[in-house]
Amino acid sequence: MQISDIRIIFMGTPDFAVASLDALIQAGCNIVAVVTAPDKPAGRGMQLQQSAVKQYAVAKQIPVLQPEKLKNETFIASLKALQPHLQIVVAFRMLPEIVWSLPPMGTINLHGSLLPQYRGAAPINWAIINGETTTGVTTFKLQHAIDTGNILLQEPITILPNENAGQLHDKMKVVGAALLVKTIQQLASGTLKETPQSELISAEAIKHAPKIFTETCLIKWEQPAVNIYNLIRGLSPYPGAFTHLDGKKLKIYEATIDNSSTKNIPAGTFVTDGKSELKIAALDGWLHITDLQLEGKKRMDVASFLRGYRHLLN
Structure with missing residues (x-):
């Protein structure tokens, strides 16, 4: 045939x-x-x-x-x-x-x-x-x-x-x-x-792959950095892993891992130089955010974000 x-x-x-x-x-x-x-x-x-x-x-x-x-x-x-x-x-x-x-x-x-x-x-x-x-x-x-x-x-x-x-x-x-x-x-x-x-x-x-819900996408910063990094990759570009900033959803599309110690720093702490660096503390390291989107705004690189919204991080 x-x-x-x-x-x-x-x-x-x-x-x-x-x-x-x-x-x-x-x-x-x-x-x-x-x-x-x-x-x-x-x-x-x-x-x-x-x-x-x-x-x-x-x-x-x-x-x-x-x-x-x-x-x-x-x-x-x-x-x-x-x-x-x-x-x-x-x-x-x-x-x-x-x-x-x-x-x-x-x-x-x-x-x-x-x-x-x-x-x-x-x-x-x-x-x-x-x-x-x-x-x-x-x-x-x-x-x-x-x-x-x-x-x-x-x-x-x-x-x-x-x-x-x-x-x-x-x-x-x-x-x-x-x-x-x-x-x-x-x-x-x-x-x-x-x-x-x-x-x-x-x-x-057997590992399963159920439907992704909103609660799946919420980043839990108390986890190891690699787990958060994989969550961000696994949900990018859609639907997007997110955290909260100033009461709004902040979607994170790209990040890199920094294994510097976060001892005595609360998980989820934002640190920035106000220009080109934004990092967030995880259980055992930092996530350097490079591509993100604040609720109601366009997706942008971290430098563009910090030019317009660094006041939210002070």
Whole structure:
């Protein structure tokens, strides 16, 4: 079988998914339709905005489906009418069984970790927050429980010491797209093998990647400096780790570690020269802040911030 013989419905919404969709098309895959999120109002004028995947699909003249509810009978009928052999999901919503079990070849998902590690909504963020030096991408078959299906292929990715979540995301979407193409090629040739996740690691050793909430982003300065540094990297550029200054949120996007002693200095103490240096005391060292954003203001480098707001630190 050729990959062009497989009728594929692609499901995805953000830019991360566009890289995979484009790679599949460039490889000669037969994408019969795209399923993506409904258009949403955004911006000052609240104009309807199309998802990144819809914009790409429209430009390529691929039919687009945008269901509000994935169990909608009309939507299910539309999927069946397309007679897909396979569905591919990249950065989309959780699918009901009536959807993921529809095609005879099943539904394949691309996940941003080396499953079964970091199952969940935010694998890129949590890998960095936890100080990992290696992560990766995984293609797997969808089944009932989220991120638990049989693994198809994996590709490891090194996390660089200063890399943040945004940078890892951009690297991962390219590696993930290539792995997805490789997966479909092996599926077409009949050489693809499935491996149950239970064969790879014990359930007790699995680290999870739950959704990021506001409380996750609050910096606790009583922790070791490296933990805070990893939190800042893992939440940059979005949603951003934060502390408080003058009763307002202060998001910190970039920082460096200074291991100078903070003995007898309360955790969370701000110290500045008023010109180009701003550091905050952690349990066992300092975080030198280099890129930040005060609530209601623009993101800026530390020197620009201190020119306008050093009075808040006196």
